[in-house]
Structure formats: structure tokens, C-alpha cells
Amino acid sequence: KLYSREHQKDSTVVKVGDVSIGDGTVVVIAGPCSVENREQLVGLSVQIKEMGVNVLRGGAFKPRTSPYDFQGLGLEGLKILAEAREASGLPVITEVMDIRQMDLVCRYADIIQIGSRNMQNTPLLREAGKTDKPVMLKRGLSSTLEEWLLAAEYILMNGNKQVILCERGIRSFETYTRNTFDINAIPAIKHLSHLPLIADPSHGTGRRELVGPVATAALAAGADGIMIEVHPDPSKALSDGAQSLRPQEFKDMMNGLRNFRLLF
Numbered sequence: 001k002l003y004s005r006e007h008q009k010d011s012t013v014v015k016v017g018d019v020s021i022g023d024g025t026v027v028v029i030a031g032p033c034s035v036e037n038r039e040q041l042v043g044l045s046v047q048i049k050e051m052g053v054n055v056l057r058g059g060a061f062k063p064r065t066s067p068y069d070f071q072g073l074g075l076e077g078l079k080i081l082a083e084a085r086e087a088s089g090l091p092v093i094t095e096v097m098d099i100r101q102m103d104l105v106c107r108y109a110d111i112i113q114i115g116s117r118n119m120q121n122t123p124l125l126r127e128a129g130k131t132d133k134p135v136m137l138k139r140g141l142s143s144t145l146e147e148w149l150l151a152a153e154y155i156l157m158n159g160n161k162q163v164i165l166c167e168r169g170i171r172s173f174e175t176y177t178r179n180t181f182d183i184n185a186i187p188a189i190k191h192l193s194h195l196p197l198i199a200d201p202s203h204g205t206g207r208r209e210l211v212g213p214v215a216t217a218a219l220a221a222g223a224d225g226i227m228i229e230v231h232p233d234p235s236k237a238l239s240d241g242a243q244s245l246r247p248q249e250f251k252d253m254m255n256g257l258r259n260f261r262l263l264f
């Protein structure tokens with residue numbers, strides 16, 4: 001299998017501008033769950049860049065559980081992301097949900113994200129395999145490690161070697177947390193595959209007070225980076241407010257990781 005350590009011994013390093021993912025340094029991806037408006041994203045992007053963020057995140061096409069919830073700004077959201085990239089100098093990652101949006105999203109994104117709900121959307125995986133953009137593939141809601149790696153294989157076998165995996169928690173019997181962050185997955189994936197791995201403790205816990213500790217654990221376990229949802233005013237967020245850190249809380253978390261010598 002192309003994803004396996006047997007196929008490739010050396011770890012894959014995905015390069016995005018001057019950011020390297022998988023080279024032994026810790027990469028921090030941060031930003032709001034959804035792109036909501038220009039002021040929000042441009043202001044926040046400059047602020048978090050100062051705090052040590054390497055990549056800006058923000059969803060323009062949102063895979064919401066309820067069709068009555070905010071579905072994202074679409075093209076307008078992509079344009080705002082491009083403005084925030086201009087203002088902050090940060091590369092951007094955003095989700096693509098449909099093969100019909102692939103060309104459009106690739107025109108704006110530096111990294112394309114395939115979300116949990118689409119992890120086994122094989123036409124979308126194949127299409128992502130034909131692009132020249134790095135792809136971050138999130139683990140499916142109830143996927144085994146093998147199913148997740150085989151989904152990555154669809155992208156790799158179509159020619160795109162720039163694949164990043166993202167552990168974001170799985171469905172379990174526990175309901176206190178939104179998902180159960182699978183810490184086992186971190187060393188297991190690093191053992192099985194040469195692909196870089198990002199931890200997403202925001203979706204992995206669903207609760208802001210748990211995000212910092214789980215980020216710390218994931219980096220200690222060997223993750224190549226973390227993805228954290230940050231919002232200027234989580235109580236007004238259009239999606240995922242409960243798990244979003246305020247900028248000051250995010251700054252404190254980053255300093256905590258530096259104190260742990262998990263981040264330099």
C-alpha cells in the first residue's frame with residue numbers, strides 16, 4: 001500500500017509555502033470553524049499569526065448535521081479567506097465537500113480539507129488525488145484506522161502524494177464529550193504510515209476547557225501538529241462555539257505548549 005511504512009520508510013513532508021508538515025517541527029493550524037464575515041477573519045488571522053500560528057483554517061462550505069443550521073458562505077467565504085491570507089501572510093485550509101466544488105476550492109485554498117462525513121466519498125477522494133494541492137483527510141466519524149488509511153490510498157493512487165491525516169475523535173458511547181479523541185491513533189498511525197498527522201482536539205472533545213490538555217497529549221504522543229478552533233466571540237459563533245477558544249485562551253494554550261517544550 002502506498003500509505004504504508006513498508007512502501008516508504010521516510011516520513012512524508014508536505015510543504016505549503018514556507019510551512020513544512022511532518023518534518024519534526026510542530027505545525028499549528030487555527031481559525032474559526034466557519035468563515036462568518038470579513039472583519040472576523042481578517043482581524044483574527046493577523047492576531048493569531050502573532051501568536052505563532054502557521055496555517056489559517058475556516059470553512060466556507062460547511063457539512064452541518066442539521067440542514068437548518070448555517071451552511072457556510074460558499075464562494076463569498078473563499079474570497080474572505082483569500083483576503084485573510086493576504087492580510088496575515090498565512091496559507092489557508094478549507095473544506096471541499098463535493099466534486100463539483102473541487103476546481104473552485106482549489107483556486108482559493110493552499111490545503112484542501114476532506115471532512116469526516118466525506119472520508120469514504122470515493123469520487124471526492126479520487127478527484128482530490130488529481131489536484132496539485134495538499135489534502136488533509138479527516139478520520140471518519142466511526143472509521144477504523146484501516147478504513148481511514150485506505151481512504152488516503154484513493155488520493156495517493158491518483159497521483160497526489162501530499163496527503164495529511166487528521167485525527168478528530170470518533171463516535172463512542174460517551175456523550176459528555178462530543179467525540180472521543182483517540183490518542184491511540186497517533187502512535188499507531190505514525191507506526192503504520194509515513195504520512196503526516198494532525199490532531200484536532202476541538203472536534204475531538206467538543207468542549208473548550210478540554211482542548212489544551214488533549215492538544216498537549218496529542219503532541220506528546222507524536223502528532224505533527226494541531227488544529228484548533230478559535231473565535232473572537234464563541235457565544236456568537238455560527239458553528240462550534242462550545243469548542244472554540246477565545247483568542248486570549250488560545251494564546252495561553254500556546255504558551256502552555258511552549259512551557260511543556262512541545263512547541264518552540
Ligand code: PEP
Pocket residue numbers: 033059063114115116117138168203
Ligand atoms: C471542521 O473541521 O470544521 C469539521 C467540520 O470537522 P469534521 O469533518 O472533523 O467534523
Ligand code: MN
Pocket residue numbers: 033034203229239240
Ligand atoms: Mn468545526
